[in-house]
Amino acid sequence: MSSLAGKKLFPHKLLSAFMLGLWLLINNTIAPGHWVLGLLLAWAIPFFTQSFWPQSMVINRPVLALRFLLLVLWDILIANVQVAFLIMGSRQKLNPAFMRIPLELKQDFTITLLANTISLTPGTVSVDLQMEEGYLLVHGLHIDDIDQAIADIKTRYEKPLKEIFECSNP
Amino acid sequence: MSFATEVVISLFLFLGACFALVGSLGLARLQDFFMRLHGPTKATTLGVGGMVIGSIIFFTAGEHELSLHELLIALFLFITAPVSAHIVGKAALHRQLPCEERTKNVPWAEGEKDSVDIN
Amino acid sequence: MLQSVIQITMFIIGLALVLNLWRLCIGPTMTDRILALDTMYINSIAMLIVFGMHEKSTLYFEGALLIAVMGFVGTVALSKYLLRGDIIE
Numbered sequence: 001m002s003s004l005a006g007k008k009l010f011p012h013k014l015l016s017a018f019m020l021g022l023w024l025l026i027n028n029t030i031a032p033g034h035w036v037l038g039l040l041l042a043w044a045i046p047f048f049t050q051s052f053w054p055q056s057m058v059i060n061r062p063v064l065a066l067r068f069l070l071l072v073l074w075d076i077l078i079a080n081v082q083v084a085f086l087i088m089g090s091r092q093k094l095n096p097a098f099m100r101i102p103l104e105l106k107q108d109f110t111i112t113l114l115a116n117t118i119s120l121t122p123g124t125v126s127v128d129l130q131m132e133e134g135y136l137l138v139h140g141l142h143i144d145d146i147d148q149a150i151a152d153i154k155t156r157y158e159k160p161l162k163e164i165f166e167c168s169n170p
Numbered sequence: 171m172s173f174a175t176e177v178v179i180s181l182f183l184f185l186g187a188c189f190a191l192v193g194s195l196g197l198a199r200l201q202d203f204f205m206r207l208h209g210p211t212k213a214t215t216l217g218v219g220g221m222v223i224g225s226i227i228f229f230t231a232g233e234h235e236l237s238l239h240e241l242l243i244a245l246f247l248f249i250t251a252p253v254s255a256h257i258v259g260k261a262a263l264h265r266q267l268p269c270e271e272r273t274k275n276v277p278w279a280e281g282e283k284d285s286v287d288i289n
Numbered sequence: 290m291l292q293s294v295i296q297i298t299m300f301i302i303g304l305a306l307v308l309n310l311w312r313l314c315i316g317p318t319m320t321d322r323i324l325a326l327d328t329m330y331i332n333s334i335a336m337l338i339v340f341g342m343h344e345k346s347t348l349y350f351e352g353a354l355l356i357a358v359m360g361f362v363g364t365v366a367l368s369k370y371l372l373r374g375d376i377i378e
Contacts, residue, residue, distance in 0.1 A: 028239040080189060080216045087196035087209060096205055097274035119252030120215070125207050126252070127259030139259070141208045146274065171291075180294040183339065187301035190335055194305035197312050197328055203320055206312075210328040218331060221298075221338045228291075228342050243334060243353055250361040254327055258364065261371040262320045 011050040014059070016042040061164050068160045075121045075156075083123055086142050097143040099124075099150055100135045104158060110165045111136075117157050124153070175231045179224045186220020189213045202270040203262050211255040219244050295343050302336045323367045330360030 010016065023038035024030060046053075059065050086094065101118075105111050115126040118138055128137035143149050196209025222244040229237040306329060313325040334353045341349030 022242070025239050025242050028237060076212070076216065080212050083196070083208060083212050084189065084192045087192055087200065087213075091199070091201060094200075094205065095274070096202075096270060115256060116249070116252040119211055119255050120248070123208060125204075125211060125255050125259060127204070127207075127256065128263055137263070139204045139207065141205060143274075173290075176291045176294075179291060183294060183298045186335065187298040187305075190332055191301050191305045191308075194308040194328060194332065197325060198308040203318065203324075206321065206324060210324060210331065214328055214331040214335075218335045218338070221335045225338050225342055229347060232345065237347070239347075240338065240350060243338070243350070243357055246354070246357050246361075247331065247334070250357070251331070254361060254364040254368075257368040257372075258320055258324055258327065261323070261368040262318075264372050265318070265320065267318055267320065 010043070010046075012046045012053060015046050015053070019045060059164060064160060065164045068164060071156075071160075072117055072121065079121045079123065083141065086123065094142050095144060097140050097146055099138045099140060099143070099146055101138055101150055101153060101158075103134050103136055104154075105162060105166060107166060110161050113165075114158055114161055117161075118153060121157075124149075171231050175227065179227050179231075182220045182224035182227070186217045186224065188217075189220060190217030193217060202273070203267045204259070204269060204273070207255055207259055207262075211251050215244075215247050215251045218247055292343070295339055298339050299336065299343070302332055302339065305332050306336070319371060320368075323364060323371070326367075327360070327364045330356055330363075334360075 020038045020042040023041060024034060027034050103111060103114075105114060111129065115129065115136060118124050118126045118136070123141035123143075124138050126136055126138050130137070138153075140149060190213065193209045193213025196213065197206050200206045200209065222240045225240045226238060229240075309325050309329040309332060313322055313329070316322060334356055337349050337353040337356065341347065341353075
């Protein structure tokens with residue numbers, strides 16, 4: 001990769017690819033002209049704003065990332081049906097609880113992804129993040145066993161995220 | 171447009187509408203704020219997701235060319251819904267809203283009122 | 290057949306919007322009202338998408354996207370105001 005006055009020419013490849021996809025989607029076309037314009041924008045915007053994005057994210061294990069994405073989508077579907085039944089069922093049987101999930105993740109972006117995943121899936125919403133004490137406060141709609149639920153979230157979502165984004169570049 | 175396509179579109183639309191209704195029902199009938207937070211964040215995103223898939227099939231089959239730009243709405247909502255739920259929840263924590271009595275581990279109960287120091 | 294399904298869908302979303310409006314009116318706290326507004330804009334996006342199919346026009350997509358962006362910003366600004374008593378410090 002060549003460097004230009006201390007700047008990288010392609011600072012964020014993933015962001016560039018994402019922006020190109022977004023540009024083609026928003027114009028709803030795959031005409032050659034839009035490919036050119038999209039490529040230009042996808043190069044120029046990350047290049048000129050690279051000082052705003054200190055961390056460059058790297059996907060270490062693409063296959064695992066894809067599997068994680070499918071797992072999350074499937075969980076969202078299941079969770080929606082479960083939550084729908086909980087909402088329509090008896091209100092008195094619900095056992096809401098707050099949980100503190102200790103975090104092993106270090107990077108801001110990965111923690112954001114974890115919090116968003118938790119909010120989108122089974123009956124849980126992340127409501128607060130305490131960086132100094134290193135835990136995420138999560139509210140669950142119907143939790144029978146708090147320790148079990150915390151362990152579930154840690155093995156199901158945190159471990160794959162840690163492997164995908166953080167393991168081989170400490 | 172063939173009959174089978176219409177059935178598929180109708181299925182997606184109907185499922186999406188039902189999820190949107192259930193989410194709003196949860197907002198209307200659950201007891202405390204933190205429980206109400208669950209309805210909208212999940213059910214409505216999937217509700218809009220169903221509509222979007224239905225709409226993609228509808229315009230693709232109607233105009234005989236792939237029309238994917240509705241996906242942007244679903245993508246945007248899937249990114250922003252957890253963020254807005256998080257920040258509304260944070261505001262509620264900050265104001266220490268009353269919780270349902272059965273709630274376990276309320277952060278500001280049992281004298282640890284200062285531990286929820288949100289800045 | 291599809292036209293009547295679309296009309297039923299619009300009716301169901303309208304019902305959802307009425308429920309949200311009810312929560313918006315009875316409160317009881319400020320955060321509940323913000324949450325009700327948040328749900329309301331998401332439901333109106335769904336309504337606009339279905340209305341676009343009803344009119345067979347892709348124009349409404351742009352409106353739905355705009356509501357999505359503006360609604361998110363509005364929710365965040367209102368919550369931020371509750372958190373800090375100020376939006377931009």
